[in-house]
Amino acid sequence: VDNKVLVGNFKQRLKYNPFLERILSDKNRIRFAGWFQKKAGALSGNISLGFFLGMTAAFGAIWGFQPDIRHIAFSSANLGFVFDFAVTEYVSLLIYLILGVLAIGFVNFIISFGLTFFLVIRSRSMDHGYTFRIIKLLFK
Secondary structure, three states: OHHHHHHHOOOHHHHHHHHHHHHOHHHHHHHHHHHHHHHHHHHHHHHHHHHHHOOOOHHHHHHOOOOOOHHHHHHHHHHHHHHHHHHHHHHHHHHHHHHHHHEEEEEHHHHHHHHHHHHHHHHHOOOOOOHHHHHHHHOO
């Protein structure tokens, strides 16, 4: 969202928005545009994460099954809940659970990094030919 705000030039668009011109003074409109540019990513991330996680049970009731939330924070917390039981009873289960948490974390990281990387390339008006060069430099 931060990159989209930069690419879309939201700060300037908010400064001269006709609706905002009617309800805010020039000083407050400029302050709001600057604040929005700085905080849009954090706000949208928190709001969407809260909505999606909070609505999981409702969507499960609508669809007729309970989807599982595959997020590293929840998976590692669930691993912590069963840790004592798994250590004392089933060591192989504990290894399986740890590998599952690591896999979820890896997929979460790759998806987040990939989407962010794509937006950064686009927001900086770079050619996608640089993508492989940048990835190669990252692995160095």
